[in-house]
Amino acid sequence: MGNYYIPASYFFSHVLNAKIMKSPKITSKTIELGSKYSPDFVCSPFKYTLGTMIEGLEKGANVIFQLGGGCRYGYYSELQEQILKDLGYDFLYINFVTGGKADIKKIYRDLKKIDKKFNPIKALYYLFITTKMIKYMDKIDDYIRKNIGFEVNENEFEKTNDEMLKEFSKTKNYISLYRTYKKYRKKMKSIKVNKKEVLKVGIIGELYTVMEPFANYFLERELAKFGIEITRFTNAHYLLFEKTRKVKKYLKNTKEYIKYRMGADAHDNVARAKELCEKKYEGIIHIKSSFCTPEIGCMHIIEKICSKYDVPVIFFSFDSNTSEVGIKTRLEAFYEMIEMRKNNEMLPRD
Amino acid sequence: MKCYLGIDIGSISTKGVIIDEENNIIASSYIWTEGNPVESVKKLVEILKQQLPEEYKIHGIGTTGSARKLIGIMLNANVVKNEITAHAVGTLAFHPDVKTILEIGGQDSKIIILRNGIIVDYAMNTLCAAGTGSFLSSQAKRLSIPIEDFGEIALTSKNPAKIAARCTVFAESDLIHKAQVGYSKQDIIAGLCKSIVLNYLNNVGKGKKIRGPIIFQGGVSKNKGVLKYFREILNEDVMVDENGHLMGAIGIAILSKKESSEKQYDLNIEDIKFITKANECNKCPNNCEILRIYKNDEHVDSWGSMCGKVK
Numbered sequence: 001m002g003n004y005y006i007p008a009s010y011f012f013s014h015v016l017n018a019k020i021m022k023s024p025k026i027t028s029k030t031i032e033l034g035s036k037y038s039p040d041f042v043c044s045p046f047k048y049t050l051g052t053m054i055e056g057l058e059k060g061a062n063v064i065f066q067l068g069g070g071c072r073y074g075y076y077s078e079l080q081e082q083i084l085k086d087l088g089y090d091f092l093y094i095n096f097v098t099g100g101k102a103d104i105k106k107i108y109r110d111l112k113k114i115d116k117k118f119n120p121i122k123a124l125y126y127l128f129i130t131t132k133m134i135k136y137m138d139k140i141d142d143y144i145r146k147n148i149g150f151e152v153n154e155n156e157f158e159k160t161n162d163e164m165l166k167e168f169s170k171t172k173n174y175i176s177l178y179r180t181y182k183k184y185r186k187k188m189k190s191i192k193v194n195k196k197e198v199l200k201v202g203i204i205g206e207l208y209t210v211m212e213p214f215a216n217y218f219l220e221r222e223l224a225k226f227g228i229e230i231t232r233f234t235n236a237h238y239l240l241f242e243k244t245r246k247v248k249k250y251l252k253n254t255k256e257y258i259k260y261r262m263g264a265d266a267h268d269n270v271a272r273a274k275e276l277c278e279k280k281y282e283g284i285i286h287i288k289s290s291f292c293t294p295e296i297g298c299m300h301i302i303e304k305i306c307s308k309y310d311v312p313v314i315f316f317s318f319d320s321n322t323s324e325v326g327i328k329t330r331l332e333a334f335y336e337m338i339e340m341r342k343n344n345e346m347l348p349r350d
Numbered sequence: 351m352k353c354y355l356g357i358d359i360g361s362i363s364t365k366g367v368i369i370d371e372e373n374n375i376i377a378s379s380y381i382w383t384e385g386n387p388v389e390s391v392k393k394l395v396e397i398l399k400q401q402l403p404e405e406y407k408i409h410g411i412g413t414t415g416s417a418r419k420l421i422g423i424m425l426n427a428n429v430v431k432n433e434i435t436a437h438a439v440g441t442l443a444f445h446p447d448v449k450t451i452l453e454i455g456g457q458d459s460k461i462i463i464l465r466n467g468i469i470v471d472y473a474m475n476t477l478c479a480a481g482t483g484s485f486l487s488s489q490a491k492r493l494s495i496p497i498e499d500f501g502e503i504a505l506t507s508k509n510p511a512k513i514a515a516r517c518t519v520f521a522e523s524d525l526i527h528k529a530q531v532g533y534s535k536q537d538i539i540a541g542l543c544k545s546i547v548l549n550y551l552n553n554v555g556k557g558k559k560i561r562g563p564i565i566f567q568g569g570v571s572k573n574k575g576v577l578k579y580f581r582e583i584l585n586e587d588v589m590v591d592e593n594g595h596l597m598g599a600i601g602i603a604i605l606s607k608k609e610s611s612e613k614q615y616d617l618n619i620e621d622i623k624f625i626t627k628a629n630e631c632n633k634c635p636n637n638c639e640i641l642r643i644y645k646n647d648e649h650v651d652s653w654g655s656m657c658g659k660v661k
Contacts, residue, residue: 029635218656303557312471325416330474333434337469344468 003137004211004236006169011130015123016115018063024055026214037083044289044319045208046076048215053084063092063114071264071294129174131240136181138235140164143188145232149224152192160187195229199283199338202276203232204269204302206288206295209318210234216287216318217327223285226335231281233272234265243268257301266294273302277309282338284311290319312338354410354610355398355617356603357391357425358433358596359383359417362456362483363569364390365599366398370406373443373604377401378596387417388424388624395425395617408615412436412606414598416457423643423651424624426615429606433598438462438469440601441565444591449561452580452588454550454570456483461554473554481549483569485518489525489542493535500539504575507540514545521545543575547583562586567594622646631660 005023013020024030026048034051053064064084066077081093094110111118140161148157164184171177201223209215211234223230247261250271257274261267269286276284286302288295299315306313314334316327353376358365360383368377379397383390412429413422414436422430441451442464451462459482463471475482490497504510511528514520521542528538564586570576571594580588593600625644630637640660642652652661 024635027635028637300557307557307559310470329416329432329434332432333472333474336432336435337472340468341470344466 003165004134006165007130007133007137007236010133010169010171011126012065014126015118016111017117018114021056021059021061023052024059026052026212030055031214037087041291042076043072043206043291044215045073045206046080048208048212049076050080050083053080054087054089057084057089057091061091063094066093066095071292073264129171129177131237132174133168133171133177134240135237136177137165137168138237140181140184140188141235142232143185145220145230147191147193147195147229149227149229150193150195150198152194156191157188160184160191198227198229199335199342200229200231200281201283201285201338202272202281203230203285203287204234204272204276205265205286206292207234207239207265209287209289209292211236215289216316217324219285219287219316219327219331222328222331223335228335231276233268257305262297263294264292266298269295270298270301270305273305273313277305277311281311282342283334284313285316285334286313287316287318290317312341351406352409352610353402353406354412354603354607355408355425355615356412356414356436356599356601356606357394357421358436358598358602359387359391359413359415359421360433360456360598361416361458363595364394364415365596366391366394367596367599367603368398368402368406368408369600369603369607371607373600375593375596375600376403376406378593378599380595383417387421388626391421391424392620395619399617408617409613410603410606410610411615412602414602419653420626420643424622424645425619427606428611428613429602429609431602431605434460434462434472434474435469436598436601436605437567438464438601439604440597440599441567441591442467443600443604444593444597445563445565445589448563448565448589450558450564452550452555452564452566452571453568454482454546454566454576455568458482459550459554459568461550461558461560463558463560471558473556473558475554481518481546481553485521486542486546486570486573489522492525493539495535495539498572501543501572501574501576503536504540504543504573505578507534507536509537510544511537511541513538513541540575543573544579546570546576547579551583560584560586563589565589565591565594567591567597569595571595628654631655633660 009020009022030051031047033054034047038047038050056064077095092113096107108120144157144161151157164180167180168177171180203210210232213220220230250268251258254271254274258267258270273284284306286299302313314330351370353368353370355366355368362383364381364383364387366379367375370376377398379394381390381394411425411427412431413425413427414431414433418430437451437453441448446467449464451464453460458475460472460474462469486500487497490500495503511533513528514524525538525542528541564584566577566580566588571590577588577590591597623646627642627644628639631640636656638655640652640654643650
C-alpha cells in the first residue's frame, strides 16, 4: 500500500532469517489478476491484495503475511487463503489479526515456524524502529501533500521523498534513522513553494482507497495540479497507533449524529467531516471502494453535516471498472465550483 | 466584428454556436455525433460557416462535452472545460436568477444548484446510463414510435403505468410485462416518462436542495411528457428554454470570449487530416493505452500514459 512496503520489508528482513520480497508495485495487471479470481461484488481492496499476492507467489514467495481489518476485511484473509490454495499455490499463510484481535502468542508461534532462531527481543527493537520510520514517513508525507501543488520546480518533492525512502531502507539503528529524518525534513522545508491564497480540500473515506494512489486513480496528484492544498487524516501511523485513542473523542464530538462505532473508519470520517467543516475548508472529497458497507453508512451523515455547514462534498466510488475520464470531469467541475464559491464568498446564500 | 465559437460534443449529438460580444446567437447547429466526433465536428463547422455573415471574425474557440479534449486540440481551442461549468455559465447568461438546472442528456444526467449566480452544488449520474436519453430512444425504437412523438403521446395518457425506475434492465422487463398484460401504448409511454423523472430525482437529485426557478435542459427536455412529470412531482414550475439543448455550447463560447485575445481563428478544417492512433505501451505491466494524435501527419499530442514518460 503506497510506500509502506519499505518499513514492512525493513522489519521482516531484520527480524527473520528469510528472503523478503518486495511486493510488486500495483499495476493494471495486479487488479486484472485480482478481479479475475475474486467474487465480483467484493470491495476492491480484496481484489488489489489478492492480485498482489498472486504476483508475489508467481515470483517465488512462499510465505504471505496479512493483517485483518475492522470491517468485512477481517474475514477476507481466510477467503483469500482458500482462493490461492484452490489455484494450486503452495505457501504458508500467516494472519496476524484473527477474529478482530491480535494474539501475540499465536504470532510468536507462527514466526517461530518460519525461523527457528526468531528472537522476540530483537523483534521488539526493530518494531520500535519500524514504527518510528512509519511516523516520520507520514509526517513528511503530510507536509508534501500540503505543498506539492505549489512547488516551483516540478517533481522536486517526489524526488526528495524517493531519496529519503531509499536512505530509510538502509538505516542501521534508531539514531541514524532520526538523523536522516531531520536531514530530509530540512531539505523538504527548503524546497521553494509559491503559495498565496489557497483552496483547502480534505480527503476522507475508506482507508485502502485513500492510501493507495493506484486505487484512487492518483486523485491527490490530480488535485495538486489544480493547486489545491490537501489534508488527509488516514495514514499507517494513524491506523496503528492513534485510532484506538481517538475513537472516544470522535464519538463525543459527533454525538448529535452518531451514538456507536460504525465499523472500520466510518465514525472517524463523520468526525473528520465535521472538523473540516468547522475549520472552513472549501471542500470535502469522500472516496471509497464500491460496496464498502461502513462508508455507505456514513455518507448520508456526512452529507447532512456538509449541508448544515454549507461546505460542498463530493463522493467517489472506485472500482476496477471506473472510467478515469469520468473522474477527471467531476473533479474539474468540483475544483471550479469551490473556486467560484471562494471568489464570491460575500454573496448571501439562502 | 468579433465573434466566438462554442462546441459541445456529446455522446449522441454535437452542438455548436457562434455568439457575438453581447452573447447573441449568430449561428447555431445541432447534429448527431454518430460515434465519430472528428467527422461530426467538421460537418458542424461547415454548417456554421455558411450561416456566418462575412463581417464576423472568430476570436475564440471553446470546447466542452465528452470529446472536448480531442476536439480542443483539433481546433486549437483557447478554452477546454467540463460540461458542468459550461452549462451553468450558458444558462446564467439567459436566466441570471435560476437556482436549479436539471439536465438529462444522451448518456449522462446532472443537476446543478446555483445561488446568486454561482455554482454551489452539483451531481452527475455515476456508473450507468439509467434514465437518460439513450434509454428513451432505444425504447422508442422497440415500440416503433418516433422519439419526437414520445412526449405528445405521453400527454394523452390518463393512467400512466407504474414502471420500475431504478435500473434500465428492470425497467425494460417491466415495460415488456406491462405491454403483454394489455396496457395501452400511451400508458406505457407515460409510465416510462414518469420513471425517468423518478429515477433522476432518486439518484442524481438525492439530497439536493431543488428550489425554483428551475430550468430543464438537455435533449430529453424536448420531451413534453418528462417535463410534465417533473412539474407534477416537484410541484414547482419548470422552465424549458428553446435553446436549452445549446446551453453547453453557449456557455463554453462565453468562457472562450472571457479568455480571448486579438488572435484570429480560421475555420478551414475540412482539409485537415486528423488521425488518432491507439496502441498499448508494453514497457511495464500497467499496459497503458496510449492515444497519439496526428494533425496533417504531425504528432501533436498524446495521452493515456500513467508514468508520463511515454510520448
